Amino acid sequence: MRIGELSRRTGVPARLLRYYEEQDLLHPERAANGYRSYGEPAVRDVQQIRGLLDSGLTTEMIRAVLPYLGGPGEIHPPAECVSAETADLLRSHIDRIQARIDCLARNRDRLTAYLAAVRPDRDAR
Amino acid sequence: MRIGELSRRTGVPARLLRYYEEQDLLHPERAANGYRSYGEPAVRDVQQIRGLLDSGLTTEMIRAVLPYLGGPGEIHPPAECVSAETADLLRSHIDRIQARIDCLARNRDRLTAYLAAVRPDRDAR
DNA sequence: CTTGACCTTCACACTGATGTGAGGCTCTGA
DNA sequence: TCAGAGCCTCACATCAGTGTGAAGGTCAAG
Structure with missing residues (x-):
């Protein structure tokens, strides 16, 4: 999905989605024309980011913990990598x-x- | 007490104590020579301001609420003022x-x- | 009388999260 | 082919601090 749809679905201004990418919190693909292309999990990621920012964590902090915060039961990086x-x-x-x-x-x-x-x-x- | 002592006792840089005054959160007296002169309660006030800022209240909000936040059990202006x-x-x-x-x-x-x-x-x- | 610690104001610059706008490219539909 | 919506980057503005420095006043001790 493109940035506008993600923005609508999360309620987060496109401006901030670009900012989160700049801060290394989101990593959308790019289409041939240069447009950002987000996968489905980005919706949950954005909500996660928002929640943590609202709670007063810095982007730096979020960047550090985000990889480990999957959905319920999901462990992203395998144990051996930790x-x-x-x-x-x-x-x-x-x-x-x-x-x-x-x-x-x-x-x-x-x-x-x-x-x-x-x-x-x-x-x- | 002067600004340096208040700074030492609260751990808040003098720079910020002046800033809080500019923001109308602190109201020190002035000595004849122009030096700020803080009363004893200023120590608690500063700590309160820090805590509330950390909790995400705006200075505007704190300005509204601070006059009513006394020590334990002290309510300064009567309830009707809120x-x-x-x-x-x-x-x-x-x-x-x-x-x-x-x-x-x-x-x-x-x-x-x-x-x-x-x-x-x-x-x- | 000078030194040094402490105070004064003014002012510029940086941060982090966010808003806003300019100027320009891409794509779709009439 | 042209309008308009959507996207791109760049860049400046805001707020709540926070750091730094300049230029100067006050005061106690040597």
Whole structure:
């Protein structure tokens, strides 16, 4: 599929799909006329990228973990390809994601407490 | 306290403390010589600002909410000052933070599962 | 009185994710 | 064959920082 269709199907502006390619997150083929040509899995990939970006991960971080994030049950690179170093790197990425989760949870709690304190009437639920 | 001490105590570069003032998030007094003079609560304010920025709130949002965020149990301006609109905005932002947490947790679990599948030896713990 | 640490403003430049527009090529349908 | 939709690249703009440097004021200690 071409960039316009992918954009429509994911809701992500074509501009950003090009940007993600520039950032090495997407790797569309090129048609003879130069147009980008995306496979079906690109839809899920884009959604994955969006989710992670929205969660505050950088493209660099996403680039590092994306290859390992398949659909449910899919393992992309076979086990033999994963060196001890890669595994370590992956573990440290997981730690960073956890740190981010902790930070967000902390602030969610702060904001929730604030809201409860300031509007206990409508927001007690 | 002056800007250097506040910077040391919060770990936030003086440059950013001036920036937050420019953004109307901090309001230090000025000494006779023009030096910024921060009160003790500024330490907590700065940490709060950092946390909220990290959570993806805009400076505009923080500006709206910060006056009401006291220490534990302190609510400065009475509840009536918080408009329903502000509260709604805040609620929707809390929801967004939660969505981010969910997304990250999902992906953390995926990565963990991947790691476990690919290196069941050293990573089973 | 000078030195050095600390403060002031101003200003330019970089990042990352995204918006916007210009100028031009490709393809399809009337 | 021409319009229009869709694609291409290039490039500048924005926001929230962040770094750096210039040019200068303030103050305490030697």
